[in-house]
Amino acid sequence: xxxxxxxxxxxxxxxxxxxxxxxxxxxxxxxxxxxxxxxxxxxxxxxxxxxxxxxxxxxxxxxxxxxxxxxxxxxxxxxxxxxxxxxxxxxxxxxxxxxxxxxxxxxxxxxxxxxxxxxxxxxxxxxxxxxxxxxxxxxxxxxxxxxxxxxxxxxxxxxxxxxxxxxxxxxxxxxxxxxxxxxxxxxxxxxxxxxxxxxxxxxxxxxxxxxxxxxxxxxxxxxxxxxxxxxxxxxxxxxxxxxxxxxxxxxxxxxxxxxxxxxxxxxxxxxxxxxxxxxxxxxxxxxxxxxxxxxxxxxxxxxxxxxxxxxxxxxxxxxxxxxxxx
Numbered sequence: 001x002x003x004x005x006x007x008x009x010x011x012x013x014x015x016x017x018x019x020x021x022x023x024x025x026x027x028x029x030x031x032x033x034x035x036x037x038x039x040x041x042x043x044x045x046x047x048x049x050x051x052x053x054x055x056x057x058x059x060x061x062x063x064x065x066x067x068x069x070x071x072x073x074x075x076x077x078x079x080x081x082x083x084x085x086x087x088x089x090x091x092x093x094x095x096x097x098x099x100x101x102x103x104x105x106x107x108x109x110x111x112x113x114x115x116x117x118x119x120x121x122x123x124x125x126x127x128x129x130x131x132x133x134x135x136x137x138x139x140x141x142x143x144x145x146x147x148x149x150x151x152x153x154x155x156x157x158x159x160x161x162x163x164x165x166x167x168x169x170x171x172x173x174x175x176x177x178x179x180x181x182x183x184x185x186x187x188x189x190x191x192x193x194x195x196x197x198x199x200x201x202x203x204x205x206x207x208x209x210x211x212x213x214x215x216x217x218x219x220x221x222x223x224x225x226x227x228x229x230x231x232x233x234x235x236x237x238x239x240x241x242x243x244x245x246x247x248x249x250x251x252x253x254x255x256x257x258x259x260x261x262x263x264x265x266x267x268x269x270x271x272x273x274x275x276x277x278x279x280x281x282x283x284x285x286x287x288x289x290x291x292x293x294x295x296x297x298x299x300x301x302x303x304x305x306x307x308x309x310x311x312x313x314x315x316x317x318x319x320x321x322x323x324x325x326x
Contacts, residue, residue: 148177193222212238267302
């Protein structure tokens with residue numbers, strides 16, 4: 001998972017009252033646009049002038065380029081330096097924001113690959129940065145533009161630590177603050193797609209299925225490819241439980257046909273088949289449901305669904321025998 005440049009180099013400035021910095025920002029983005037997205041084409045030293053923070057600003061754009069080209073470790077090293085050395089608040093907070101994004105992406109990748117030590121390390125650094133940033137940068141007029149992402153990261157980390165109450169608090173704050181974001185650069189990011197995903201997952205767990213459908217419908221369109229089929233599993237579950245079996249069946253079929261399915265993890269196909277079977281039952285198609293339940297059992301890669309499928313098949317068999325006797 002990497003930080004993508006959405007539409008070229010949009011301005012990352014949060015406060016435009018410093019006219020000299022705004023002019024430097026315009027020059028930097030104009031020069032970088034010549035090589036976008038494959039080449040790094042920074043302005044000459046003479047074009048940066050004597051602006052105190054010009055080089056820190058250029059380095060911020062360089063970290064985006066590095067992260068977008070698979071150089072996340074180098075990008076994070078530069079971001080750590082900027083966050084410690086810059087004297088301009090909006091540059092320092094951007095450095096912390098980008099670093100938290102990178103650490104969160106690493107954390108989710110490590111978690112998927114079951115690299116436990118790396119997962120723990122990236123999560124601890126990300127959490128510490130977010131908690132300190134929420135205190136340091138809370139009183140600026142543009143704070144919500146950035147702090148919603150700190151709440152997002154903390155909500156996701158809390159979800160995996162098992163603290164559902166804290167996770168819901170931070171994810172809700174992230175969505176509330178995000179609703180006030182108007183800047184072009186910050187409006188559409190993969191981080192907010194993750195907020196919708198984990199908000200939907202929590203809503204499913206708390207049996208708030210209406211919200212689960214709402215959140216997961218948005219998440220399924222925006223989460224990184226690695227998580228897209230998982231979002232469809234959650235959406236199918238929410239649709240079944242909210243009383244829309246036709247919608248659930250459509251979503252489950254979409255997941256089973258997705259080219260991303262093979263990379264989505266063990267048991268995901270069985271989960272999709274399980275929810276499709278539940279939808280078929282609600283639609284009165286018992287034979288088709290039984291077929292899908294048998295496929296889940298035969299796959300043997302989703303223990304919870306396997307037990308559920310056996311129980312459902314037992315009930316279907318009992319129902320069939322009663323029907324024969326009558």
